[in-house]
Amino acid sequence: MGTPARTGAPVTLTIDGFEITVPEGTSVMRAAAEAGLQIPKLCASDNLEAYGSCRLCVVEIEGRRGTPASCTTPVAEGMAVRTQTPRVKKIRKGVMELYISDHPLDCLTCAANGDCELQDMAGAVGLRDMRYEPGQNHYDPFGIGTLAQGDARARSTGDLGNPDYIPKDDSNPYFTYDPSKCIVCSRCVRACEEVQGTFALTIEGRGFDSRVSAGAALDDFMSSDCVSCGACVQACPTATLQEKSVTELGTPDRSVITTCAYCGVGCSFKAE
Numbered sequence: 001m002g003t004p005a006r007t008g009a010p011v012t013l014t015i016d017g018f019e020i021t022v023p024e025g026t027s028v029m030r031a032a033a034e035a036g037l038q039i040p041k042l043c044a045s046d047n048l049e050a051y052g053s054c055r056l057c058v059v060e061i062e063g064r065r066g067t068p069a070s071c072t073t074p075v076a077e078g079m080a081v082r083t084q085t086p087r088v089k090k091i092r093k094g095v096m097e098l099y100i101s102d103h104p105l106d107c108l109t110c111a112a113n114g115d116c117e118l119q120d121m122a123g124a125v126g127l128r129d130m131r132y133e134p135g136q137n138h139y140d141p142f143g144i145g146t147l148a149q150g151d152a153r154a155r156s157t158g159d160l161g162n163p164d165y166i167p168k169d170d171s172n173p174y175f176t177y178d179p180s181k182c183i184v185c186s187r188c189v190r191a192c193e194e195v196q197g198t199f200a201l202t203i204e205g206r207g208f209d210s211r212v213s214a215g216a217a218l219d220d221f222m223s224s225d226c227v228s229c230g231a232c233v234q235a236c237p238t239a240t241l242q243e244k245s246v247t248e249l250g251t252p253d254r255s256v257i258t259t260c261a262y263c264g265v266g267c268s269f270k271a272e
């Protein structure tokens, strides 16, 4: 996996019938974007290496079997790509159903409401309803935490809580980490490595048990190698990593990308 390297020689292909010429090594997703065609995506981000994990960006390519991820597939001369076939639309919808089935349905009270890529992508693929029961992965539908944490309420209501629930990490003074909203796209992990070069984050566990961790299993952000640069927060597509100022004051009116030697992530302003 990884972003194909753009090496320069021009390559001409068609995407949804549009003829496009881009440098060799360009990904199909980037070629489509340069032609003004947006392919749904979650784990890809303009300033990070492609990862190919969410499978939302799948396309069909004439003469090839399967549905490759457009973010990790380099263009080729004469390639004919289709981004909106019934087959890829069905796959994307299925992928989004799985993501949403394991995500808290609290959009109306979520700090990222209106600024959430998961929400945007659910709309982009036309998801209206879900065939699956809401999941229980790191998720606390009753708001009572683990049985131990919610013991009093559990005794009075009979709700047993979710033993897999991991409480929100509030240890960092600038941002919170809420595992229940994480889609494990690894954008935060890659931003920590590629933007900041800190390697403070990792993904531990497999399948439903996988989650982003700040170092050793029980480390919180403040006791990890995190330097509070904010690259992970900028990269997060949901409210998993959320600036405390946004929770308290609302979404910033303006953001700038800086060349500041300290972090290079950029600063946000909330106008009075």
Ligand code: FES
Pocket: 040, 041, 042, 043, 044, 051, 052, 053, 054, 055, 056, 057, 058, 069, 070, 071, 072
């Ligand atoms: Fe391509 Fe996630 S955006 S696999």
